[in-house]
Amino acid sequence: MKLFARPLLLLALAFTPLAWADSPAVLAAPAQPAVAEKPDAAVIASAHHLATEAGHQILAAGGNAFDAAVAVSSVLSVVEPISSGLGGGGFFLLHDATSGKQTLIDARETAPASGVPAAYLDAQGNLDRDRSVNGPWSAGIPGLPAALVHLSGRYGKLPLAQSLAPAIRIAREGFPVYARMARGYASRAEVMERYPGTREVFLRNGRPIAEGDVFRQPELAATLERLAADGFDGFYKGRTGRLLLAGVKDAGGQWTAQDLASYKVIEREPIRFDYRGWQITTAAPPSSGGIALASMLQILEGWDLPSLAPAQRTHLVVEAMRRAYRDRTFFLGDPDFVHIPQRVLTSGDYAQGLRATIHPQKATPSDLLSGQPTPLEDEETTHFSIIDAQGNRVGGTQTVNLLYGSGLVPKGTGVLLNNEMDDFALKPGTPNAFGVMGYAANAPAPGKRMLSSMTPTFMDNGREVVVIGTPGGSRIITMVLLGILGFDAGLDAQAVAALPRYHHQWYPDVIEAESGTFDADTAQALRAMGHTLKLPGDEAAGGRGSSHVWGNLQTVHWDRVSNTLSAGSDPRNPVGSGQVVKAAEPVAVD
Template identity: 40%
Template sequence: MNKKKSSNSLKAIILAVLFLTSCVGGQVGRNNSEEYRNGMVVSAHPSASKVGIDILKKGGNAIDAAVAVQFALAVVYPSAGNLGGGGFMVYRSADGEIASLDFREKAPGKASRDMYLDEAGNPITVKSLYGHLAAGVPGSVDGMVKAHAKYGKLSWAEVIQPSVDLARRGFPVTERQTRDFVEEQEDFKKYNPGKSYYIKDKWVPGELWVQDDLANTLELIRDKGREGFYEGPVADLIVAEMQSGAGIISKEDLKNYQAVWREPITGNYKDYKVITVPPPSSGGIALLQLLNSVEPFPLRRWGYNSDSTVQVMVEAERRVYADRASHLGDPDFYKVPQKYLILPVYSKFRMSNFNWDKATPSTDIKAGEVPMESEETTHFSIVDKAGNAVSVTTTINGSYGSKVFVKGAGFLLNNEMDDFSVKPGSPNMYGLLGGEANSVQPNKRMLSAMTPTILEKNGELFMVVGTPGGSTIITSVFQTILNVIEFDKSMQAAVSAKRFHHQWFPDDIAMERKALDSMTVVRLTQKGYKFRDRGPIGRVDAILKTKWGYYEGGADPRGDDTTLGW
């Protein structure tokens, strides 16, 4: 008996040592069935992830796969995947070249500052949220054309064809999608008289869904590139749709739209370099501000979601969202004080007035003085065999955008005009406040919270990350990064972890159920913090390059998100 106990103890010790040595740095032990070294795609839908990984296996690079996934999502994930929306891309090549592409929508040329106000100057919320007038000029197609022209390897037709096939031949709808379609039936009928898209008496999970009009549109884009969307039959259909519903997007707006390459924002968090998106997204600046704000504090020692960790993160978020409301907008129209906002000393000053003993009322927090997206966005992360990495967040804003389909073309239009400050000081659909920097102007890009991001460690690729979630995008990316770097979570565990969020106003901490333990909530409540339970926060899709050189994916369990690698 003694020998048996001794043998069992020895086995237990050996197993414990093996486990600990396999989890250095918080990365799970290597599993031979999951050592993906040749590439990885993480997206919101299994069919889109498969399209991306097939492109990589075919010899395409990360940009080829990104373009293919973007168009595939327009077919299989219409609540956020799109032709009629826009987004942002952050790219890092295997040799360290970095780039950022802004394909955010623009206000039409006929837009005006007070177009969503009544005679008394009050916001008419429904006008910026639903129907034809809510739509900005789409940027997704031009963005993908520009990305492919600069970095693509396969032919344009090769990367578009998979989305054509998905639309023409059909794909099985998921259970989650059938629920969405049923819930949206009333709005689809209301805003689409005379159209039958997505409208039917019953949806069955797994049924084959064919979209012929959308397939025709994709074939024109495949054959004619940019002109297949912004000119010719599709442009005619968009303008006809505008005219049918008192919209204001014109042929000139479509023809003149151009995505823009912008210099990425870079900064550091401890030993990590952060490469992220610049304005007109607020996400990159806000993310660096948040990381700068918490870096001086010993989060690792305090522990994951301890009361001290949560308090510091919330106070940082409170101040950063106040800055967002006043200082951020389209850099082509407003001089954004970017270099000052992302200075570590600026964040240190902003955090200097918070009190450990009690919550700082948001009414006491104003924007710092500096020299002078329901949350249906979607994100995908891709790394190819050579190590090129792409982080893309794309959106039509609300779930199914403006609810308006382009008749004959088969795709939805965005409702991004609500992302402007319709009236400075009035909240948008996500409760975010804004000022003059983000007021409505013709041909201006609306402010965004999208935060596609890539991290390096010691000059090597470390993480590709991003998420949908409207105003919660920034804090979800922030928490996911900290979960890995500070709290030693695997990529999947970091993505799956429950989240909380503060955005200055409303002055409360929104949290997923059981995101924080009861004692943490009690301690912070005693200091004056207010809590509000809410549904899922974000759908993070991320990739981590482990210390062993293989890729570890994190696909958010809050959706149908899927990791595929090879």
């Protein structure tokens, strides 16, 4: 903290006379209405209707939310290879209604023994971008299969094989290729067609998959069957383990049997904090999302955001984003390898100090926030949200990182490997594929987990319960932030899923936004405050570019006063689905 005291102090002295509403307003507590102890139905929102329906099928068979999460996660691993799969990892935020226990299952990928920084530099000492995002060297040891085994065995009611059955059937029988899947393949075809195992899965008589094709994955079905039969050993050892090692070696990589066998799921204490009467429970490191959310929301608690004009509100939210992402860059990494000043970074006092550095009418150049010399995730992740009829909750976010991950499918497995090694700071101060930088705290080391932006989150104010999350690379955290602000402002779940989105991540020092997020007057007002905007179609502002839409937010809401459930599935994703189903209503997957 000493490194950063001086610039923050100078900014505080400069701007404190102009700051306002430094403390949250104290409101009279309203009379509390009677609330339901548990819902009378179940609700699931996911990025594909087959996954949502599989989750409800498992609930109808007597499973709970945790069994349903295994079904939803594994089906997404089959039908969204563009976004996630058995070759990737994720985070699962759980709430057990009976005990009140809340925990975060950390199934983030780990670096293999060969994954040291020098392996990713070229002869000139520069980052070898092809090696960091493509092929075997870009892949960390997968965590998702271990998470499915752990989730089922420790928290579920049904056998693992029963919860995996929908995914096995869909992998074998196939499903229709959708437009995003075909477009994504076209953008990654050059890399994916380097590898024989990938060509066998994604080419049909030499032709790439196309929208409307029935996509069958018999080898992935067999891999899932071995996982169902033998649990952890069915993936990380035995036939699947041998095929993974051979495929990585044949492609020029260096995994070992010990890398696979030593993988472990870790249960972590979630990040918890309060915001305007809501208790927020969210992801802990190695996810950066929870600490960043705690910082941003506690900064913003000093203002009545809904009462402000759009430009003023956006300015303040952006300044909170800027400060949280700056701290992310320097402080956050795998807590099993580095010390993270979590207590400080999530404290209200620290947030109040950061708030004091915000000029209410002027942008803070990102250079001014650095306490040392200024240093020189694609959006294809997936999320699902579940509340069952007992009140159990799951927020799951899983990924293979960029579109189709590394592009490598080891022959005989059907498993598309991730390219999460790029989420490490492979060369300090060099941006990754998302333009995010890092230093020693997020440097790779054997067995270490790379920093993530995945942010599954619960909101609970006693009258309402929300589960929310989204894909989006480094934009995940800010999309969840805007979703939380939307629920706090009284929007319903579908309106929150449809909210327009904007983002700032400290560097590059630009506000990115979806099409239509800002009207002309708001954009002009933000520029007058000193902000640089990078809008779709604007190639002059720098930055990595803004696409017209972002993310794929999936959220569910339980109103405990009326005891009603609702789902919000991102309208940007035409194959997503949010469903509320009465406990007595079985849902067929067919």
